[in-house]
Amino acid sequence: MALLRSLVHGIRNLLRRTDRERDVAEEVEQYFQEAVSYQMERGMTAEEARRNTRMEAGTMSKAREQANSYGWENAVSTFFSDLRFAARQLAKHRAFTLTATLTLAIGIGANAAIFTAIDSILLAPLPYNHPDRLAVLATRYSNSGFTIQRVTGPDGLDMREQAKSLQAVSLMTGGEEGVQLRDHATYTEVTWVDENFAHVFNLQPIAGRLFADAESHRSALVNEQFARNNFGSAQAALGQTVHIENEAIEIVGVLPGGFHYPRKTEVWEAFSLLPESKSRTAFNYRAVALLRNGVSFQTAQAELGGISQRLQAAYPKDNRRKQIMVLPMAEALTGPARPTLMLLWATVGMILLIACVNVTHLQLVRAMERQREIAIRKALGSSRWQVMRPVILESLLLAMLGCAAGILLAIPAVHMLVAMAPDELPRAHEIHLNGWVLVFTVTLAVLTSLVSSILPAMRAAKVNAADAMKQDASRGMGRKGAATLRDGLVVAEVAATFVLAVAAGLLLRTMFTLMTNDLGFQTRQMLVVDADNPAHSEDDYRRMLQQFDEIFANLKAVPGVEHVAGVMGLPMGPYGSNGNYTARGGLPMNPDHAPSAIFSIASPGYFQTMGIPMLRGRDFNAQDTYDNPFVVVISESAARQSFGNIDPIGKQIHCGLDSDNWMMVIGVVGDIRQDSPAEKPGPALYMPMAQHPYHANQIHIVLRTQVKPLTLMNTVQAKIMQTNSQIAMSFTTMDALVNESITTERFRAVLISAFAGAGLLLAMLGVYGTMAYTVAQRTFEIGLRMAFGANRAIILRGILRHAARLACIGIAVGLVLSLALARLVTAMLVGVRPMDPVSLGAASLLLLLTAIVAAAAPGLKATRVNPLSALRAE
Amino acid sequence: MADENTDVIQGTLDMLILKTLSLEPMHGFGITRRMEQVSRGVFKINPGSLLTALQRLERAGWLDSEWKQTENSRRAKFYALTRAGKKQLEQETADWARRASAVARLLKAEA
Numbered sequence: 001m002a003l004l005r006s007l008v009h010g011i012r013n014l015l016r017r018t019d020r021e022r023d024v025a026e027e028v029e030q031y032f033q034e035a036v037s038y039q040m041e042r043g044m045t046a047e048e049a050r051r052n053t054r055m056e057a058g059t060m061s062k063a064r065e066q067a068n069s070y071g072w073e074n075a076v077s078t079f080f081s082d083l084r085f086a087a088r089q090l091a092k093h094r095a096f097t098l099t100a101t102l103t104l105a106i107g108i109g110a111n112a113a114i115f116t117a118i119d120s121i122l123l124a125p126l127p128y129n130h131p132d133r134l135a136v137l138a139t140r141y142s143n144s145g146f147t148i149q150r151v152t153g154p155d156g157l158d159m160r161e162q163a164k165s166l167q168a169v170s171l172m173t174g175g176e177e178g179v180q181l182r183d184h185a186t187y188t189e190v191t192w193v194d195e196n197f198a199h200v201f202n203l204q205p206i207a208g209r210l211f212a213d214a215e216s217h218r219s220a221l222v223n224e225q226f227a228r229n230n231f232g233s234a235q236a237a238l239g240q241t242v243h244i245e246n247e248a249i250e251i252v253g254v255l256p257g258g259f260h261y262p263r264k265t266e267v268w269e270a271f272s273l274l275p276e277s278k279s280r281t282a283f284n285y286r287a288v289a290l291l292r293n294g295v296s297f298q299t300a301q302a303e304l305g306g307i308s309q310r311l312q313a314a315y316p317k318d319n320r321r322k323q324i325m326v327l328p329m330a331e332a333l334t335g336p337a338r339p340t341l342m343l344l345w346a347t348v349g350m351i352l353l354i355a356c357v358n359v360t361h362l363q364l365v366r367a368m369e370r371q372r373e374i375a376i377r378k379a380l381g382s383s384r385w386q387v388m389r390p391v392i393l394e395s396l397l398l399a400m401l402g403c404a405a406g407i408l409l410a411i412p413a414v415h416m417l418v419a420m421a422p423d424e425l426p427r428a429h430e431i432h433l434n435g436w437v438l439v440f441t442v443t444l445a446v447l448t449s450l451v452s453s454i455l456p457a458m459r460a461a462k463v464n465a466a467d468a469m470k471q472d473a474s475r476g477m478g479r480k481g482a483a484t485l486r487d488g489l490v491v492a493e494v495a496a497t498f499v500l501a502v503a504a505g506l507l508l509r510t511m512f513t514l515m516t517n518d519l520g521f522q523t524r525q526m527l528v529v530d531a532d533n534p535a536h537s538e539d540d541y542r543r544m545l546q547q548f549d550e551i552f553a554n555l556k557a558v559p560g561v562e563h564v565a566g567v568m569g570l571p572m573g574p575y576g577s578n579g580n581y582t583a584r585g586g587l588p589m590n591p592d593h594a595p596s597a598i599f600s601i602a603s604p605g606y607f608q609t610m611g612i613p614m615l616r617g618r619d620f621n622a623q624d625t626y627d628n629p630f631v632v633v634i635s636e637s638a639a640r641q642s643f644g645n646i647d648p649i650g651k652q653i654h655c656g657l658d659s660d661n662w663m664m665v666i667g668v669v670g671d672i673r674q675d676s677p678a679e680k681p682g683p684a685l686y687m688p689m690a691q692h693p694y695h696a697n698q699i700h701i702v703l704r705t706q707v708k709p710l711t712l713m714n715t716v717q718a719k720i721m722q723t724n725s726q727i728a729m730s731f732t733t734m735d736a737l738v739n740e741s742i743t744t745e746r747f748r749a750v751l752i753s754a755f756a757g758a759g760l761l762l763a764m765l766g767v768y769g770t771m772a773y774t775v776a777q778r779t780f781e782i783g784l785r786m787a788f789g790a791n792r793a794i795i796l797r798g799i800l801r802h803a804a805r806l807a808c809i810g811i812a813v814g815l816v817l818s819l820a821l822a823r824l825v826t827a828m829l830v831g832v833r834p835m836d837p838v839s840l841g842a843a844s845l846l847l848l849l850t851a852i853v854a855a856a857a858p859g860l861k862a863t864r865v866n867p868l869s870a871l872r873a874e
Numbered sequence: 875m876a877d878e879n880t881d882v883i884q885g886t887l888d889m890l891i892l893k894t895l896s897l898e899p900m901h902g903f904g905i906t907r908r909m910e911q912v913s914r915g916v917f918k919i920n921p922g923s924l925l926t927a928l929q930r931l932e933r934a935g936w937l938d939s940e941w942k943q944t945e946n947s948r949r950a951k952f953y954a955l956t957r958a959g960k961k962q963l964e965q966e967t968a969d970w971a972r973r974a975s976a977v978a979r980l981l982k983a984e985a
Contacts, residue, residue: 005933005934005935006933009932009933023951024925026949026951027902027925027950027951028921028925030901030902030903030948030949030950030951031901031902031903031906031921031925032921033948034901034902034903034904034944034948034950035903035906037946038903038907056918057920057921058920058921058922062922063920063921063922063925064922065922066922066923066925066926067921067922067925067926067929069926070926070929070930071929071933
């Protein structure tokens with residue numbers, strides 16, 4: 001109650017400050033009048049009475065001041081008047097304010113943008129029900145530590161049946177598929193899931209119902225987005241039939257639009273709780289699970305460990321050293337992105353550090369400019385705190401300005417970040433600015449301001465009034481400590497920038513290595529069509545093969561097309577297979593370690609189309625049909641791996657792709673990089689489409705063109721539709737596929753380079769500011785030296801040498817820091833070592849040049865000092 | 875005379891003001907004059923401290939204030955005790971009596 005009253009009084013006084021002061025003044029005056037008239041009543045003259053009152057009660061102004069200073073609102077109003085003063089000071093020193101605000105904006109903006117990404121990806125809970133109980137099952141080999149976020153069918157089934165800590169386990173498989181609707185076909189992510197999927201995620205359809213186990217390969221769920229795009233509304237989608245892999249599927253339910261697990265799935269087709277694959281070595285399924293309420297991941301892992309042990313004992317060959325892991329879903333999803341995000345965070349941290357150093361330096365210069373003002377205030381009796389307060393307030397105000405500008409910068413930066421984000425960056429579409437980011441940014445701004453104002457404020461507090469008045473920096477009698485401090489700031493700045501420049505150099509070199517790596521095939525002028533020809537029965541497959549042959553022939557006739565071929569397992573493409581194989585007639589086999597290779601299925605003319613060199617033997621031809629002896633073309637590495645110096649042509653190979661037939665080696669082709677330019681070229685087996693039809697209905701058609709590939713898109717589409725309108729298609733170019741395969745590396749390299757550029761800019765500003773200030777301070781000294789005959793070259797050299805020395809020290813410190821931080825990026829580098837001399841050298845040179853260039857302008861200004869006017873200045 | 879301490883005993887100014895005002899509403903100088911008279915000049919009140927104390931007591935809700943005419947027809951701010959102020963005075967008086975007698979006992983025992 002009393003607190004409330006005090007609050008009300010205080011606020012009233014704050015709002016009507018003059019009212020209160022008038023009130024107090026009137027009361028004081030009245031008091032003194034009463035006192036004087038009281039004295040006069042007792043017989044004094046007016047003069048005596050006044051003197052007596054003054055003696056007893058002091059002066060009216062003292063009484064007024066004392067009465068006015070009562071109450072909490074006075075502290076507030078002092079604060080506001082100090083703030084107004086600080087704002088006026090900032091407005092007056094426009095250049096200072098602008099530079100400092102921009103510097104802070106860059107530092108804070110970069111941090112806000114990266115924190116936004118980190119918050120949305122790593123910190124925010126997954127947008128599913130009970131996200132902390134969701135898990136992903138993975139298989140780990142205890143000897144090698146190799147972990148894959150997949151399980152085999154039987155292992156998954158055993159976990160579902162035996163693990164009591166898991167409430168529900170759902171197996172799934174899928175990928176990009178053609179979905180045939182009544183009048184058109186569309187390409188989207190389709191996932192086959194069992195009945196438990198809905199239990200794991202606690203899904204509630206917004207229309208229709210969930211499916212039951214008995215509806216395997218008959219029913220499907222779609223999300224709202226898919227329903228709206230293809231049928232107009234969720235209700236309209238219910239009961240519709242679509243064809244996926246030539247099966248008629250009825251849409252029985254629609255899930256909310258925001259749900260698209262896994263990845264970008266829009267269609268979930270029912271499959272049985274009993275997985276089709278019975279192999280304990282084929283990792284055909286991804287598995288998600290829901291932990292029972294109250295069960296921790298440790299408990300669940302312990303139980304799964306026990307079950308894994310039993311499985312190892314029961315299937316000593318297949319389950320040898322196999323361990324089933326239960327990973328928190330958030331970790332499984334975002335784990336791979338963590339190093340990149342941490343690298344980015346470290347980078348923007350560095351930028352903030354540089355920004356802080358710059359602002360500190362600017363503040364120091366400001367503080368030195370007002371040393372006299374502070375000295376006078378101290379001489380007039382201001383306390384330490386009173387002297388520090390305006391300095392701190394000024395930087396708080398600056399921080400707020402920088403914060404606002406930083407957030408304005410962060411908004412477009414976040415948009416760019418999302419646009420550039422590679423596919424591997426999970427949850428990219430969830431990235432958005434929010435309250436937490438604002439809290440983070442404001443906290444950061446306040447901390448920044450405190451850090452960068454502590455030094456200047458402490459110096460202000462330490463100013464000794466007498467010394468400051470005597471000392472005159474402009475006469476070259478500045479204190480040694482101040483210069484050392486400024487130099488130290490420049491060194492820190494150069495060191496931090498050096499680290500950024502090295503990181504940027506390493507990542508850029510990695511990116512260029514990847515871009516220029518010989519892939520083993522030609523990427524130019526190549527149109528890629530992802531074609532899904534639905535087939536189910538044996539007749540379907542026979543018809544499908546004929547259709548593809550017809551399509552290849554038709555496309556070859558299109559003007560501008562040089563070669564055409566089909567392939568399952570296109571390099572950089574989404575499909576592919578691999579596994580172990582056995583060879584007869586080659587090197588002796590190691591029974592414990594069967595050779596492995598990539599398996600691809602291709603049509604005749606594929607190697608010619610791709611520009612993969614045929615080293616020995618022949619390509620597939622029209623005689624290599626299903627009924628004739630099976631044949632295979634192997635890559636150079638595969639030949640070396642299994643046959644050494646023996647001629648592989650005519651030898652036999654067997655692999656477990658789809659048939660038990662032995663295949664005769666008919667040719668050897670050059671190696672290619674299959675999954676990404678970062679990968680080493682390895683062994684590959686190529687088999688003809690005609691002999692492996694069950695793997696040949698979802699293929700890539702590749703066209704080597706003489707014109708810009710995408711200009712042929714419509715013609716090609718029309719030609720394919722002419723043969724079969726039910727083929728779902730999507731188009732791209734080989735160059736685009738290669739580009740996409742290195743988006744992660746490009747993302748890192750471009751971002752870190754941008755940040756390094758920002759750092760460099762700030763460092764340049766810092767060095768320039770320091771040098772300009774030093775020169776301005778030394779004008780008198782320089783004038784004096786010139787008057788005594790020092791020539792311009794000596795003056796300029798002195799200043800440049802000073803800058804170069806600071807830069808060299810900074811580079812040395814940065815080198816040590818880089819050595820310490822190198823292991824952060826080691827895993828992200830391809831073709832460069834963390835201590836790459838080119839990157840280190842380039843960074844050193846860059847910083848040295850930057851420092852010298854930044855010092856050149858003030859240096860030249862120094863040479864134009866007119867000795868006469870410099871000496872006369874005071 | 876200049877050596878003699880005329881400060882009000884630390885912490886008792888509020889109680890003395892409340893006591894003074896318990897007789898009748900008064901303005902600032904009236905309070906000073908009354909306290910000097912009653913204490914026979916032992917306590918002299920400085921106007922700055924008095925006005926600060928009055929603001930404090932008013933904010934605590936123990937006093938009300940009002941601008942009125944004085945007997946020599948000048949405008950002055952008159953302070954009056956509120957009900958809460960009366961209660962506070964009783965409490966502080968009792969507290970003071972308890973402590974003063976304790977101090978007196980201690981001093982006597984020393985002597």
